[in-house]
Amino acid sequence: MGPVAPRILRPEHPTPRPLTGLVEAFELTVEADLDGIEVTGVTLDSSDVEPGDLFAALPGARRHGAEFAAAALEQGAVAVVTDPAGAAMLETGAPVIVLDDPRAALGEISAWVYRTGEDRPRLFGVTGTNGKTSTSFMLEGLLADLGFVTGLSTTAERHVGDLVVTSKLTTPEASELHALLARMREAGVRAAVLEVSAQAIERHRIDGVVFDVVAFTNLSHDHLDDYGSMDAYFDVKAELFTPDRAERGVVCVDTEWGRRIAERSRIPVTTVTSEPGVDADWHVDIWEETPSSTSFTLTGIDGGAVEVQIPFIGRHMAIDAAIAILMLVEDGFEMDAIAEVIDRGMRPTLPGRIERVSGEEGPAVFLDYGHSPDAFVQTLEALRRVTEGRLVMLFGADGDRDATKRADMGRIAAELADAVVVTDFNPRTEDAASIRAQVLGGARAAAGGKPVIESSPEEAAIREALRLAGPGDTVLWAGPGDADYRDVAGVREPFDARAEARRALEEAGWPTEERGERPARDVR
Numbered sequence: 001m002g003p004v005a006p007r008i009l010r011p012e013h014p015t016p017r018p019l020t021g022l023v024e025a026f027e028l029t030v031e032a033d034l035d036g037i038e039v040t041g042v043t044l045d046s047s048d049v050e051p052g053d054l055f056a057a058l059p060g061a062r063r064h065g066a067e068f069a070a071a072a073l074e075q076g077a078v079a080v081v082t083d084p085a086g087a088a089m090l091e092t093g094a095p096v097i098v099l100d101d102p103r104a105a106l107g108e109i110s111a112w113v114y115r116t117g118e119d120r121p122r123l124f125g126v127t128g129t130n131g132k133t134s135t136s137f138m139l140e141g142l143l144a145d146l147g148f149v150t151g152l153s154t155t156a157e158r159h160v161g162d163l164v165v166t167s168k169l170t171t172p173e174a175s176e177l178h179a180l181l182a183r184m185r186e187a188g189v190r191a192a193v194l195e196v197s198a199q200a201i202e203r204h205r206i207d208g209v210v211f212d213v214v215a216f217t218n219l220s221h222d223h224l225d226d227y228g229s230m231d232a233y234f235d236v237k238a239e240l241f242t243p244d245r246a247e248r249g250v251v252c253v254d255t256e257w258g259r260r261i262a263e264r265s266r267i268p269v270t271t272v273t274s275e276p277g278v279d280a281d282w283h284v285d286i287w288e289e290t291p292s293s294t295s296f297t298l299t300g301i302d303g304g305a306v307e308v309q310i311p312f313i314g315r316h317m318a319i320d321a322a323i324a325i326l327m328l329v330e331d332g333f334e335m336d337a338i339a340e341v342i343d344r345g346m347r348p349t350l351p352g353r354i355e356r357v358s359g360e361e362g363p364a365v366f367l368d369y370g371h372s373p374d375a376f377v378q379t380l381e382a383l384r385r386v387t388e389g390r391l392v393m394l395f396g397a398d399g400d401r402d403a404t405k406r407a408d409m410g411r412i413a414a415e416l417a418d419a420v421v422v423t424d425f426n427p428r429t430e431d432a433a434s435i436r437a438q439v440l441g442g443a444r445a446a447a448g449g450k451p452v453i454e455s456s457p458e459e460a461a462i463r464e465a466l467r468l469a470g471p472g473d474t475v476l477w478a479g480p481g482d483a484d485y486r487d488v489a490g491v492r493e494p495f496d497a498r499a500e501a502r503r504a505l506e507e508a509g510w511p512t513e514e515r516g517e518r519p520a521r522d523v524r
């Protein structure tokens with residue numbers, strides 16, 4: 001099997017634009033003859049160059065993109081945009097546009113090249129530490145049920161109508177985002193939902209886009225390696241709620257962070273909560289939780305109400321669904337029209353988020369993408385409420401990512417589950433055993449007499465977890481979700497945790513639940 005390579009979607013029939021037009025539009029100075037040069041695309045990655053591209057040679061943490069400019073030109077790039085340091089590294093006869101901060105201009109330039117300011121789909125953006133993918137999939141599902149050809153950009157997948165590809169980053173780089181929007185326009189997409197990470201806001205990935213409606217799910221401990229403090233992390237997220245970024249917003253005020261977003265927002269926002277004592281425009285009241293669904297009423301202060309059943313477990317999933325519904329309301333949809341499609345049954349695909357892989361007999365086994373302390377709390381509490389027997393938690397902490405959350409993840413697992421198996425999860429360039437030791441430290445300190453077992457690799461760990469579980473028990477494997485790879489020593493190798501869990505279940509003599517393929521979609 002070869003390496004795992006996510007695909008980048010671009011327009012299939014781009015309209016060439018003269019480079020002179022770009023230079024005029026942005027009042028740039030270029031010392032080269034630009035006559036006859038036409039641009040059809042933009043990329044910042046030399047492995048993604050197509051003939052006619054403008055290659056953005058950007059400074060990075062590891063390399064300078066200018067190191068790859070010669071290769072990009074050889075593959076057909078027609079010009080380079082870079083910073084002064086990059087320009088000093090270049091020896092080329094091709095036109096070079098020099099900007100002090102080319103990353104900050106990339107969104108606008110890409111929007112110009114791909115003409116994404118014109119005739120674009122309705123745009124919905126979802127931010128927050130957890131729940132972005134879940135909310136985005138549920139919103140896309142509702143939009144499709146309302147009759148729209150939809151687009152989606154998440155950590156898991158990008159969709160253009162029926163075409164589905166896997167993603168590399170949660171939010172694509174600006175050049176890729178505008179190419180995706182142009183592809184959506186070609187495909188007749190009328191509404192698109194995009195996950196917006198903090199890194200995307202800060203690193204100019206969503207520049208050149210103004211969302212019709214944005215939403216904030218929550219903020220909890222994650223990414224402190226990038227931001228240093230929760231306040232700094234919050235400040236980046238809050239920027240999405242400004243007129244340059246969006247028209248209107250929906251904010252979940254279950255947490256203090258949400259209340260602060262609502263207060264600080266410079267665009268009109270509507271608020272929603274699942275906490276009974278909290279003031280908000282909309283309330284979520286859960287009235288039934290089963291091993292396969294959650295039912296709730298969403299009630300507005302003006303008296304409007306809708307009853308909703310989602311095919312997912314947990315209060316967190318109910319809040320994600322409520323946010324998706326309210327994003328439609330904020331965009332002007334009538335609640336009656338939304339209620340009608342909800343009544344027909346919400347059946348969004350949601351890969352790897354609290355996804356059951358086991359059958360009716362034997363232990364229930366769920367795969368979940370959660371990889372932060374709050375995600376663990378939400379998922380374990382939800383599963384506890386629908387589990388008669390014991391709850392076994394299998395997980396690892398990812399390498400080259402916020403190490404300060406590892407012991408906490410161990411502690412939460414030991415406190416909320418009955419048995420814990422600590423394994424590996426994308427160690428990347430770190431030593432896997434030392435990551436496990438940090439997680440085990442937190443788990444063992446909180447475990448009391450509960451079993452805490454170390455098991456590596458993941459293939460052995462899921463079998464270990466199943467040995468601890470029987471009928472009536474639940475095994476939660478948190479971390480990999482729907483990912484089709486694992487990153488070991490900086491190399492992505494194919495790994496499908498859902499398939500591995502099914503194999504382990506079958507070996508143990510238990511039936512599994514195959515999710516139906518999605519025949520209507522072109523999955524690549």
Ligand SMILES: CC(=O)N[C@H]1[C@@H](OP(=O)(O)OP(=O)(O)OC[C@H]2O[C@@H](n3ccc(=O)[nH]c3=O)[C@H](O)[C@@H]2O)O[C@H](CO)[C@@H](O)[C@@H]1O[C@H](C)C(=O)N[C@@H](C)C(=O)N[C@H](CCC(=O)O)C(=O)O
Nearest residue numbers: 044045046058060061062063064065068169170171197199
């Ligand atoms: C911190 C960060 O976001 N880094 C991203 C950034 O890296 P960088 O700017 O430091 O780039 P670099 O590797 O030094 O290379 C410099 C330049 O040379 C180019 N290059 C490099 C090699 C080559 O062969 N050819 C080439 O053209 C690169 O495209 C880049 O423009 O640009 C790269 C190219 O797009 C990204 O792959 C890389 O994401 C890294 C892998 C990453 O893991 N980012 C994470 C932190 C991230 O963004 N996560 C959020 C989601 C978080 C969440 O909510 O969970 C996301 O939106 O995905």
Ligand SMILES: Nc1ncnc2c1ncn2[C@@H]1O[C@H](COP(=O)(O)OP(=O)(O)OP(=O)(O)O)[C@@H](O)[C@H]1O
Nearest residue numbers: 129130131132133134155316368369370375378379
């Ligand atoms: N509203 C929520 N509050 C807290 N945790 C949640 C919420 N929704 C989902 N989660 C948990 O977070 C995990 C990740 O969910 P999801 O993929 O939807 O979030 P995300 O924000 O897209 O994550 P990432 O940024 O890492 O892609 C879920 O598997 C679940 O464990």
